[in-house]
Amino acid sequence: MSGLELTPRGALDTDSGWKAELGIDFSLSHGRTILSRRHTGPLTLQRPFYPEGDAVCHVYALHPPGGVVGGDRLRFDVRARTDAHGLVTTPAAGKFYRSAGPLAVQEQRLRVDAGGTLDWLPLETIVYPGADARLDTRVDLAGDACFFGWEVVCLGLPASGAPFDSGRFIQSFEVHRDGGPVLLERARYQGGSALLTEQWGLDGFTVFGTLIGTVDGRDLAERIRGRADELAATERFSLTQMDGLTVCRVMGDNAFRVRDLLAAAWGTMRMERLGRAACPPRVWNT
Template identity: 40%
Template structure:
């Protein structure tokens, strides 16, 4: 079912300071395996969220899925809700064609994105969006919840930019609330929550961002560093390679029970994303059972 895009106008009585329209957008989709492989099933949407037609560069078993937000960013009061459900052995690689943007907020109403990912037993989701840029003056919320059942597999990342470092437009006003939760059968495997004000000393603190402006987290709900020596060696080689090649990046890896975490601090989103892409390419054959096949939209 598709519902035509319609801007939902915020009430001036409810928010007297609001002098413009705001977008409330939602997209939900279900994926399952049919006779011809993984297929996009029931979808619902309203507001400016769209999906390009599915792509199958690896054959019918793995569906590549591009989620589009044509306005390109969120102003005060805008809220995006994304709900993806994988069933019946589906394998989906999801990405976005461009960075998400959370703009300067003049409305006094927070803007945000809420992502809910449901991964049933025997399904695989590779969640590889491009970065979110939090502009100076934003009041942003970025919430991602991943719920896995049984032997479902999640492999993915999130990258966040505080301001635009290369343009010398720093995040000096505003705030960000960011939450990343990974659960299996209702039991938390990883939970990360950031409540951050631009004026916080966390930006400069060595136990915080240490004057870096881009941070990223890469997650796999597997014990990959102890499964085989080869996998662990690949991860260590990846980390050492970054440390020797990019002096301006800080990298850390952690293996928790049932969750592998890699984190990067840097100042250039492209560098952080390229490092995560390289890690994904290194691990995909062993973890997913397929050689890396990068979405073609990354190179356009």
């Protein structure tokens, strides 16, 4: 199966709405991970933080409008170069609002060079009833590149009495290593469909998340599962290992609890692969 090609930059200007792009390039200079950036439209970064010392650079990606509406096109282009280690998160949940017709698109191209490390850990994405949205993520790894990344999605606003009973959300997540596909996933969630309620689908859960890490091993899997058993209440947790990847999935009804389960798995994976404890960004506590 061929890999998904993200929309070229020039094709982002076809519909009305915000057109924005954020490029982040992590590199190592004199023992310190530094970054260069570029942005167009309403996407930018806060200043970098170094809570783990000079080796790891933490940044918060900002989208000042606060949400994505029909016709908006957002693109993230992130690269971690050899020996650099970058962590990218967001200070607030992403939101796809109800659409009056046009499709809203967010594209994420993540590249990690051999010897580089990237933690891609945005907060959850909330898909409002009536949204028409697409979230595309492609990860390109070279050689022994190290990657940990997740996506957490909330369908509808059930706490406000607004289930995802209309609209459409399309999601793809791909991992490629040295130009070849390792993991290709695509899903389409139609508001009010049986996929949201049946046991073969989401079984009524409204929040789901996936964490992917470039590390595997039976002992690792047992440790992650044991920790998930300690933390999970009504959430469902699963783990799969394939081609040097560990893939963790959680379904639940609370974004914070789903994220906590994935964060625990991330910490175990990170220690296994890097010998470095997880350092959750402070913004997650606000």
